[in-house]
Amino acid sequence: MSHFQATNVRRFQQKAQVVTPDTTYWDRLGKPELLKEHSTIDYVDFSPSDPDNFVLTCSVRVQIYNLVTKLVVKNLSRFQKTAYGASFRQDGRLLAAGDEEGHVKLFDTTSRNILRLFKGHTAPVHRTFFTADKLQLASFADDKSVRLWDVANEKVVKTYDDVHTDYIRAGAMHPQASHLFVSGGYDGKINVYDTRTADAITSTLDHGSPVESMLFLPNGSIFITAGGTQVRVWDMISGCRLLTTMSQHHKTVTCLRLGSDGKRLFSGGLDRHVKIYDVSTYKTVHTITYPNAVVSLGVAAKDQAVVVGMVDGLVSIRRMVDDSSKSSQLTTNKFAQRRRQRLKQRMAPPNNTEPVDHVVRHARHRLAQRVFDKHLRQFNYIEALDAVLIPLYIDQQPEMVVALINELLHRKGLQRALVNRSEESTIRFIKFLSMHIGEVRFMRVLLNAASNVLDVFEKTTFGYSNNLFNALVELRRVMKAEIRLTTELLQLKGALEMIIGGALDNNEATETKISYVQSKTTKMLPSKAAANYVVIVD
Template sequence: MQNTFIPLNIRRFQQRAQVETPDTVYWDRLAKPELLKEHNTIDYLDFSPSDPDNFVVTCSVRVQIYNLVTKLVVKNLSRFQKTAYGATFRQDGRLLAAGDEEGHVKLFDTTSRNILRLFKGHTAPVHRTFFTADKLQLASFGDDRSVRLWDVANEKVVQTYEDTHTDYIRAGAMHPQAGHMFVSGGYDGKINLYDTRAEKAVQHTLDHGAPVESMLFLPNGSIFVSAGGSQVRVWDLISGCRLLTMMSQHHKTVTCLRLGSDGKRLLSGGLDRHVKIYDVSTYKTVHTLTYPNAVVSMAVAGKDQAVVAGMVDGLVSIRRMIVDSKPSHLKKIRAERTRGHFKDLTRPTPHQEVDHTIKDRVNWSGLKTYDKQLRAFNHKRALDNAMNTQRMANHPEVLVAVITDLLHRKSLDKALTDRRDATLVRFIDFICKHVSETRFMRPLMMAASTVLEVFERRLVAYSPKLMRALERLSSAMQEEVRLTTELMRLKGAMDMLIGVSMDNGEVAHKPTYVETKTPRMQPSQAAEKYVVFVE
C-alpha cells in the first residue's frame, strides 16, 4: 500500500525574503551589537584618524577614549566642571577638542591627557567644535548664536560671527579641502555658508525647514548635507547651494550624519531607532540598521570596520564588521561536493538492464523528528519536539506549522491535555509573543481557543504560575482587540475620504475590498471568550 504522508510545509509561515543586493550582503556582515552603558545620553562619538581602534565618547561631564577591540577606557579626560559636548579628533588624531556647558572650548593632547589650550569667549554652552582642513584653526558653534574661529597656536580668537542665527547653533561642518569655508546650522532652521576671506561674513543663507541637528561635507567638498526634523537635505555648493534632493526615510527627528565606505555611503541616525544607509550616487536607501532605543550620535570607523551608535538612554552599541576568512575556492569545492552527493542514484546506466523503475521514491530517513512523530500519530511527542527552546526562539514557524497540522487533525486539545504546568506556560507564552504577527495570527488564535477548551474541562485548581500565564494571554488578546478596533476606525475614515474624493471626481477608479468569509474564530471572539473565562 502506498504511503501518502506529506511532510509539513514550513515555508508558508516563513517571512518573505528581501531582495538581496550587494549592499545588504555587505552590511549584514556587521556582527551582533556589543553594548557599553554610560550614565547619561551619549552626546557625540568620533573615531581617531591615527588609531582606528580608538573612539571617543562624550557623555555628561566625561570625555572617554575607548578601545574598539577590548571595549575598555584607554584615556579619561574628566577636566570638566559641567556637561561636556561634541569631543572630536583633529585630522591627525593628536589633538582633541570639546565644548562644555560653561561656554569654554578645551583642547587636549591625546597622548598625555593634558589641557593644551582653553578658549574663552562664548557666553552660552558650546555643543560642536571642528578643526579646519589646514589643522591650524578651530571653529566652535554655541548657543549664544555665535560662531567663533580660534587660532590653535596662540590661543586667540581669529574671527567672530555673531547673530548670524536667531536661535541655538547646534550643527556645523568644515570644508574638507578649503580651510577658509565652513557651514553652520541652527535651531532657527537656517543654514549659513561662511568664507573667511570675504568681507561679507555669510555668503549664502539657506532654509532647511526644521531645526538643524547635524551637517557634513562629502569628500570632494562640492556637496554638503544637512539633517533636521525628519528630513535629510543635500545641497550643491558649486551651483549656488542649490537643493539637489531631499530624503524623508525617517519618521522622527534625524539626529546625526556620518559617511561610510570611503565617502560612497551616507548614514543617518534618528529618534525612530533606525540608521539609514544611502548610496551617495543615487541618494536611495540601500540598507537599514535597527537599534533598541533612539539614536542620538554615531561614528563609523575607517573602511567600515565598525559602526558605533550612541543612544538616548546611555547605551553605546558597537557593531564590528566580520571579515570573511574562508577562501572562495573552498566554497566552490564544497558546493560541487554537495551537488554530487544528491545525484539521482535511481537512474540506470546505459549498460544496466532493469525490469522497471521506481518513481518518486520517498526517503523516510530524511524526515524531521516532528514529521516522524506526526506520521506515527504521536501528537504529544511531535508538539514537544517543536517546542524545543532553541527552535522556538530561532524558528517559530516550525511550532506554528505543527500547531496548524494538529488543528486540522483536531488533536491539539489532546496534545495539550494532562500536561505539566511548565509546558503549558511555555505554550501560552509562545502564543502571547507571536500572536501579533500577521503570518501567525490565525493559527495562534485557534490555538488560544483550544487552550481555553482544555482548561474548561479541568476541575482542579490552577497554580499561581499558570494563572499569571493566563493573565498574560488575556492581556495579549485584549491588545489585539484594541488594535483591530483602531484599524477598523482608520479603514472607515479612509473609506469616507475616498468616497468624498470620488464625488469630487478626483479618483478615477474605486478600490475594491474583498472579504473572505470563514467559519474560523475571529480575534475579537477569541479574546472575548478568554476574558469571560479568566474573570
C-alpha cells in the same frame, strides 16, 4: 501504503532578503565587540592620521581608544564638568572639545597637554570643528551663538550672536573652502555663513525639526542635515535648494557620517537603527540594528570599522572581516565538490558495458521526523501541542508552533488539544497568541486559534487563577488593538480611494475639455493657422 506527510512549516517562513552588492559588502562587518561606559556616548570620531584610533566623548572624560586592542590609549580627563563633541583636526595632531562651562579646550594628541583654552561662551558648547585650512576653530553653543577662534593666538576671530532662537547643537565646516560653514539649531533653522561678506549669514533654511547633526559631502557642493525623523539634502550651488528628503527612521535621527570615501551616507537614530544610503540615489541600501538607541556614530577610513555609541553608555565596535577567511572557506568547498565528483565517477558504470534498461539505486534515508509529527501521526494532539510549546520554538522558531496549530485546525483537533491541560501550559499558549497575533504571516491562523480558546473556556467550567485571568485579559486587549488597527486602515484605504478616484475623474474631465476646445478651434481656424495656436485650459 502512503507515507505520512510532515507538517508544512515553509509556508510560514519569512521571505528571503534580496541579496545586493551592498548587502554582501556590509554583511562582512563582524560580530559587535562591546565596551561599556557609565554614561551616554555623546560623540565618536576617528583619527585621520592613525585609523586604528578613535575618540569617545562621555561624561567628563575624553578617551582615545585603539580599534584593535579596545584599550584606552590616552585619557584626556581635564574637564570639571561634562565634555562634548571631541573631534580631531584634519591632520590628527590636535583635538578640540567643548564642555558644560562654555569653554573650548584644544589638546595635543601626542602629549595629552592642553594647548589652548578658549573662553567666551556663556552656555555649554556641544560641537567644535576645524576649518579647512586648519588655522581656525568654530564652536557652536547653547547661548545661541557661533564663534570662530584663531588657533595660533587663542583669540576670537568672529562672533555671531543670536543667529538662532534656540540651542545650537549641530554644525559643519566646508571641506575645501575655509570661509564657508553651516549651523543648525533646535529652532529648526539652518544658517549658511560666509566669513568674507559683511552680512555673515548668506542663507537661512528651514529643516522643520530641531537639527541634531550636519555634514558636507567631500566636494562641498551638497550638505546634509538630520533632525526629527528626516534627513534632508541641500544643494549649495543652486542657492541651497532642497534636493530630497529621506524618512527611513521612525524616531529622531541623532547622527550622520560618511563612508566608502563619501559614496555612502550613514544615519543613526533613537529607533536603534543605522541606515546606509547610496549618495548617488539617496536610497537605503542596508540597515544595521543595535540593542539600544543610537546617539553617536563613527566610520573608519575605507570602512574598516563602524563604531556606534548608545544612550546607555554601550559602545558597539564592528570591524570589517578580511576576505582571507572567506577564501579559505571557498577553497574547502572546492575540495569537497571535487571529492563528490570523484565518487560519482567511481560509482558510474564503465564505458564498455552494455546499455541497461533500468538502474536500481539505494533509497535515500528519510529525515528524522520531528517529535510533534510523531504525535500527530498517532493522533495524540495534546502531546503534539506540548512538544512545540517549548522555549526553543516559542522564542526562536515561532513558525513551527503556528504550523502545528494550523495542522490541528485543519484536523479540527485544536479544541481537543486545549481541553484538560495544565494551567501553566494553557497560559503559555495564550501568551504565545498574544505575542504573535499581530504578525501578518501568522494573523489568520492565530485569530482562528484564539477563537477556539474562547470556545473551550465557554464550554468548560473551572476556576480561574489570577495568572490565567490576566493572560486572557491580555489576549482580549491585543485582539481589540488589532481590530481597531484594521478599522483605521480600512478607513484610510477608503479615503485614499476617494482621493485617487477624484483625481482620475478630474484628469478625464480635463482631457475631455481640452479635446473639445481643440476641435472647436480647429473648425474655426484655417488648417495652417490652427497648427500655430496653443490652447491653455485652466
